[in-house]
Amino acid sequence: MGCGNNNKKNNDSIQDMEVTEIQSSPESDFNLEVYDFEGLKPFLNKEDGKIHVINFWATWCAPCVKELPYFEKLKSEYGNKNVDFTLVSLDFPHMYDSKLKPFVLKQQLKSKVIALDDVDSNSWIPQIDESWSGSLPATIIYKNGERKFFEKSFTYEELEHELKQFLN
Secondary structure (H helix, E strand, O other): OEEOOOOHHHOOOOOOOOOOOOOOOHHHOOOOEEEOHHHHHHHHOOOOOOEEEEEEEOOOOHHHHHHHHHHHHHHHHHOOOOEEEEEEEOOOHHHHHHHHHHHHHHHOOOOEEEEEOOOOHHHHHHHHOOOOOOEEOEEEEEEOOEEEEEOOOOOHHHHHHHHHHHHO
16 A cells, blocks of 8 residues: 555645544544455445545655545535545554544544454455545545546546546
């Protein structure tokens, strides 16, 4: 699992999202759903008539952090149009309390955030998409049987364009 970026023009700076180690406190905590790959599978194959946008990311991946606001903006603009957004964190379990949870709270992420904790990445990565090298960020957009996979970071315009393909 690595942090790659095939879209170099989108890797100039990390906007205002900063990843720092913070001590989590009970009042700032939230219940993070953690799944192994078997538990994640239902998120990847829903046939409910909705468009599903699944983004694989991590707090340690600069291109991932840079594009998160684009997913959040799309959620605010298209969330009422039968579009569901899920952010699948691939942060290491020992980072959940010190980095992941504080990051989600500080950035006030509105998309559903879950964590994937499954060390057998050689088994589950090709099940998500045979072409996936394992680099982050990676995104799936699907509706029922139609599905697209992207191993790249997006600009807002690129992400909106791909989403609109499923709205039409």
